[in-house]
Amino acid sequence: MNIDYHALAPEIILALTVVAVLVVDLLPVEKFWTAVVGLGGLFLSFIPVLTLGFCESLEFCDDTGVRVLFGDSYVVDTFSLVLKGVFLGGAFISILLSVGYLESDRFWQGEYYFLLLSSALGAVVLASSRDLITLFVGLELVTGPTFLMAGWRKGDARSNEAALKFFIIGVISAAILLFGMSLVYGVTGETTFTGIRLASAGIVDQPLFTMGVVFTLLGFAFKVSAVPFHFWTPDTYEGAPTPVTAYLSVVSKAAGFVGLLVLCYLAFAELRNIWGAALWILAALSMTVGNLIALKQTNVVRLLGYSSIAQGGFMLVPFGAAVTAGASPAQLEDAFFATVTYLLIYAFMNLGAFAVVIAVRNRLVTAEMDAWGGLYNYAPGLATMLAIFFLSLAGVPPLAGWFAKLVMFRSALSIGGGWAIALAVIAVLNAVIGFAYYAKVVKAAWFDPIPEAIPADELRGRSIVPSLQFALGLTVVAVVLLGFFPDVIARLGDLTTGFVSGF
Amino acid sequence: MFDNGWGLSLIVFLPLVGAGVVMAIPKANEELQKMTALAFAGVTFVLSVLLAFAFDYGAADTYQFGADLNWITAINSRYIIGVDGISLPLVVLSTFITVLAIVYSWEHWPEPHNPKAFLVLILVLATGMTGTFVALDLILFFVFFEVVLLPMYFMIGIWGDRNEITIPVFKRTTEMRLYAAIKFFLFTLFGSAFMLLGFLALYFTSGDFNGGVNTFSIEVLSEIGRAGLWGGTFSFWVFAAMFLGFAVKVPMFPLHTWLPDAHTAAPTVGSVLLAAILLKLGTYAFVRISLPILPDEARNWAWFIGVLAVIGIIYASLACLAQTDMKRLIAFSSVGHMGFVMLGIATLTDIGINAAIIGMVAHGVITGLLFFLAGSMSHRYHTREMARLGGNQKLMPVMGGILGFTAMASLGLPGLAGFWGEFMSLLAAFNPLEGLSQGLFRTLMVIGAVGTVLAAGYLLWMLQKVNFGEPSEEWAGHEFHDVDQWEMAAWAPLVVAILAIGVFPRIVFGATNDAVVQLVAKAFGG
Structure with missing residues (x-):
């Protein structure tokens, strides 16, 4: 069998890195080096992503275009390359966030990076998977290690609760997903997405097939924590170590969305009326419920948990809008583009928001909003970054978040029709509600007085570890620059829409 | 130097650069910090004055000094800028008020004292205003x-x-x-x-x-319009959506309730900028957008507006008349003045829209000055x-004198700036665009005239x-410092402007x- 090793290079390098981390963990060196090896490995595996992406302008690179491997089940195209880049970048920043956190207490480090990188490997595989089995393996490789990571603070009951809840829900959703997939396979006799799409043409009306599709979608609804399958999210986010929460809310969530994207637009392309309707409801519920509950939160991490539910709802809006019957391929491309672009921008701003939370928490110990009062008086830099990330999440120009919201609205109006426009209006109202609670955090940090309970030495401040500084710098520059020049992200998003109108 | 949009881009972004520079100066x-901010705002103002001199008034209906560059190709949104006769006065007004705001701030920092952050915000604001x-x-x-x-x-x-x-x-x-x-x-975000x-x-x-090419270009969209x-219903809903966004900003009754609170709560300079320029973004x-792009719908909505x-x-x-708080009174008077501006626009005539623009400029200098005075008092x-x-x-004769002068200007005394906007918009309401109900607009004119009383x-x-x-006895024995040099430096140009525009x-x-005239002719064939 002739294997295209260039196409698989990111996965291979990442797998070797996973092993290398374990080996370094055994060597008699500072545990800190496991993180360095992990970061190096992520960086190295990013290089083939670039060479594959710019293949046509590189001399040594032959065989340009879409690379199909393993009998249609593994595809390396621009879509998968862009998302591999996101996953690698997200994992990179997550490690940067973790270093200081793990050093600050007696945590096991080597194992942690091993798990995180394994999970990232799963995400990278997922981006290329074009059949049910590879998709499932990739998805479970993403999720499995995170069960353990969520419980990394072993002495803390909340962390244990987080891990257990996450584990149980994760397993249930995997079961539901698998059940749905088996029905789909049973009815169509195919596992590859292209095969399913071709086979589905004649059996669109068959109830068993519909059931399979719906169950598969529900499995993913758990993964992306769409309302009403979101109950694990706030508890897990709050209890897990904050860097793990950051990872969960960005990389793991993005992996769920990638699965949804390929399934809906490729495998179930003929069933737009089913998944469109289902995701329309989930989008409306996620935005509204996530936002309304977020309004009441007093803990910043929990607030970000609900915010990520609501943001997930915004990302589902283009899916829901696609329910309109007469949508043309170009309009579906707009919808696909919108979700991917939203995901890319969301990755930067949410990681940044968590980076700020980690930095502030490092100083004040608590993530209760009341304790954050007057942050601006003693840590103006952190307060500024907090404002940048939270207001970007709220979608205020000229911070990157506005463009994400814009393309989301744009996709709904592009498709048009009563249902799509109704969803856009719901999204607009939610964008306004969303601002209210993001502004609450900003208000605490900027407008409120310093609480008297805070001891003076905490105000004098501890320095932020360099890795965290680096992560903050990276994300803040990205969020500000992308706000002014969103074209960069938009072009990337545009590259991904290849297979939507490919048939 | 104004070729290819360079000068105009400088006017827009120089304050933002200034904000970055001020941010880099140590807090102590x-x-x-003050010198830098003033320098950047000052240069921007000088540039805008040069722009006004370089402007070709013979071709005021065309966009000048413009640029058209790629910005977000994926959605075909472009960096298109330019000024015509309608935007030129407003550009100059906003750079002018920005300088005065910084001059006034020199020795009047609101609590908590933090000039650096305050100046950065003023400069960012300036970029947003001129940019719009x-x-x-x-x-x-x-x-x-939104910026x-x-x-x-x-x-x-x-x-x-x-x-x-x-x-x-x-x-x-x-x-x-x-x-x-x-x-x-929240109000503004909701609308926008x-x-x-x-x-x-x-x-x-x-x-x-x-x-087949979708576009965001205002010029192209106006031509289509x-x-x-x-x-049909499409343009009705689009007009309604845009109306919501603009009307909140103006603000129009009944979406105005944010304004008295914001004005009363804001620090002096904040109120000044808010009244003088931010409200004009809506009108x-x-x-610029509603009338030329959806002229038919503008006719349908005119009576409502x-x-x-x-x-x-x-x-x-x-x-x-029911206020006890001086600043709140001035804030409510803003709602009224913007009402005259909107009445002028609603007539859809060249007289009305001219009245609206001079009304905006006049309200900018007059109410800006009133808020300065209220703050200082x-x-x-x-x-x-x-x-x-x-x-x-008696206590502060100079300040009292300026207050009296400005109040006269605000009530529309002929010979001062406030007169033209109100008088002409009432005049326009007497004879609105053909097709609009003359009876209704004449009634509106009469009621509006009662408003001036x-x-x-x-x-x-x-x-x-x-x-x-x-x-009152409360102030017996108090020594009051009458207008100081920074206040004088900030207010004198406004007094001069009020007189100059009035005469x-x-x-x-x-x-x-x-x-x-061109806008009305193109959109409404009048």
């Missing part, structure tokens, strides 16, 4: 329109009024500044989110009339309650309470008239 070095007036792409316009929100939000929230108030409906007590800041932001939906709807339908290609948007405008005039005047008396003030003319009433009432009479309105009409 306040003198340098020159943007000719709907997405670019939207971004600038002004953040600095103003922080300005109100950090430096605002710290008095406790009880929030209506929610029955919770909080500080005025916190309530006002979030209310200001719908406005964005309207813009997108235009974008997606524009392709059908533009060779002039050809009357949009119609400008009506003239006119009625709301006049309700705003009367309501605001009555509300003014409450700084000295430590109260804004008119019942406790009195005899100001009421305006005279509340302003004279305010003068009587604050300026005239004997100082010689050609300063504004010279730029606007051709552009307005």
Whole structure:
């Protein structure tokens, strides 16, 4: 069998890195080096992503275009390359966030990076998977290690609760997903997405097939924590170590969305009326419920948990809008583009928001909003970054978040029709509600007085570890620059829409 | 130097660069921060004056000094800027007021003292304001329109009024500044989110009339609109969505309730910028976007806008008469004045729209000055309650004199700037665009005229309470420092501007008239 090793290079390098981390963990060196090896490995595996992406302008690179491997089940195209880049970048920043956190207490480090990188490997595989089995393996490789990571603070009951809840829900959703997939396979006799799409043409009306599709979608609804399958999210986010929460809310969530994207637009392309309707409801519920509950939160991490539910709802809006019957391929491309672009921008701003939370928490110990009062008086830099990330999440120009919201609205109006426009209006109202609670955090940090309970030495401040500084710098520059020049992200998003109108 | 949009881009972005520079100066070095901010704002103002001299008034209806560059290719949104006769006065006004705001701030820092952050916010605000007036792409316009929100939000929230108030409906007590800041932001965001939906709807339908290419270009969209290609319920909903966004910003009755709170709570300079320029973003948007792009719908909505405008005039005047707080009174008077501006726009005639623009400029300098005065007085008396003030003319003759002068300008005394906008918009209402109900607009004119009488009433009432009479016993033995040099430096140019526009309105009409006549001719064939 002739294997295209260039196409698989990111996965291979990442797998070797996973092993290398374990080996370094055994060597008699500072545990800190496991993180360095992990970061190096992520960086190295990013290089083939670039060479594959710019293949046509590189001399040594032959065989340009879409690379199909393993009998249609593994595809390396621009879509998968862009998302591999996101996953690698997200994992990179997550490690940067973790270093200081793990050093600050007696945590096991080597194992942690091993798990995180394994999970990232799963995400990278997922981006290329074009059949049910590879998709499932990739998805479970993403999720499995995170069960353990969520419980990394072993002495803390909340962390244990987080891990257990996450584990149980994760397993249930995997079961539901698998059940749905088996029905789909049973009815169509195919596992590859292209095969399913071709086979589905004649059996669109068959109830068993519909059931399979719906169950598969529900499995993913758990993964992306769409309302009403979101109950694990706030508890897990709050209890897990904050860097793990950051990872969960960005990389793991993005992996769920990638699965949804390929399934809906490729495998179930003929069933737009089913998944469109289902995701329309989930989008409306996620935005509204996530936002309304977020309004009441007093803990910043929990607030970000609900915010990520609501943001997930915004990302589902283009899916829901696609329910309109007469949508043309170009309009579906707009919808696909919108979700991917939203995901890319969301990755930067949410990681940044968590980076700020980690930095502030490092100083004040608590993530209760009341304790954050007057942050601006003693840590103006952190307060500024907090404002940048939270207001970007709220979608205020000229911070990157506005463009994400814009393309989301744009996709709904592009498709048009009563249902799509109704969803856009719901999204607009939610964008306004969303601002209210993001502004609450900003208000605490900027407008409120310093609480008297805070001891003076905490105000004098501890320095932020360099890795965290680096992560903050990276994300803040990205969020500000992308706000002014969103074209960069938009072009990337545009590259991904290849297979939507490919048939 | 104004070729290829360079000069105009400098005017827009120089303040932003200045904000970055000020941010880099160490916090302790306040003198340098102030000098830097003033230098950047000053150069920007000088550039805008040079722009006004270089402007070709013979071709005021065309966009000049423009640029058209790629910005976001994926959605075909472009960096299109340019000024015509309508936007030129507003660009100059905003750079002018920015300089004065910084000059006034020199020795008048609101609590908590933090000049660095305050100056950064003023400069960012300046970029947003001028940017909105020159943007000719709907997405670019939207971004600038929103950029002004953040600095103003922080300005109100950090430096605002710290008095406790009880929030209506929610029955919770909080500080005025916190309530006002979030209310200001949520109202505007609510409107502008719908406005964005309207813009997108235009974008997606524009392709059908533009060779299949969807566009956000205001110029191209206006041409499509002039050809009357949009119609029916579609254009009704688009107009409604944009109306919501613009009307909140103006603000029009009944969406005005954020304004008195925001004005009262904001620090002096914040109120000045808010009144002088931010409110104009909404009215400008009506003239620049709503009328040319959806002219037929503008005809259908004209009566509604006119009625709301006049309700705003009367309501605001009555509300003014009920105020005890001087700053709040001025804030409500803003609602009334913007009502005249909107009435002028609603007539859809060249006289009305000219009136609207000179009304905007006049309101900018007059109400800006009034807010400066209110701020300085409450700084000295430590109260804004008119019942406790009195005899100001005796205690501080110069300040009292300027207050009297400005109040006269505000009530529309002929010979001062405020006269033209009000007089001409009433004149335009006598004879609205053909096809609009003459009876209705004449009724509106009469009611609006009653509004001017009421305006005279509340302003004279305010003068009587604050300026005239004997100082109350409370102030016996107090030594008051009359207008200081920084105040003089900031106010004198405004006084001169009020006089100049009043006596010689050609300063504004010279730029606007051709552009307005062309706009009306193209959109309404008048």
